[in-house]
Amino acid sequence: MTTILRHALWRVLPDPARRPPARYVQCRECEEKSPVTPVQAESDLWAMTHSGRTQHTLYREFAATDLITKRVRGGSS
Ligand SMILES: [Zn+2]
Numbered sequence: 587m588t589t590i591l592r593h594a595l596w597r598v599l600p601d602p603a604r605r606p607p608a609r610y611v612q613c614r615e616c617e618e619k620s621p622v623t624p625v626q627a628e629s630d631l632w633a634m635t636h637s638g639r640t641q642h643t644l645y646r647e648f649a650a651t652d653l654i655t656k657r658v659r660g661g662s663s
Contacts, residue, residue, distance in 0.1 A: 595658040604652035614644035 611620040611629040613636055620632035633645050 596655050597658055598653050598655055601652040601654045607649040607651040609647060609649040611645050611647050613642050614646055615642040
């Protein structure tokens with residue numbers, strides 16, 4: 587996404603020092619959540635283990651990406 591703000595052109599980018607996104611899975615049939623992890627296989631394993639224990643089968647995945655802004659050109663803000 588780009589936008590002009592105070593005569594400067596900025597870009598919003600994923601923070602290269604913080605990849606990959608942090609994620610967790612939440613069961614939609616109860617309130618339980620997986621631990622936060624950058625590794626999708628770990629949240630998938632949590633969901634499969636939760637299903638085996640509870641018979642719950644509906645989940646929602648949340649992922650958060652840290653972002654940075656970077657001035658492209660111009661402006662003195
Ligand atoms: Zn559940």
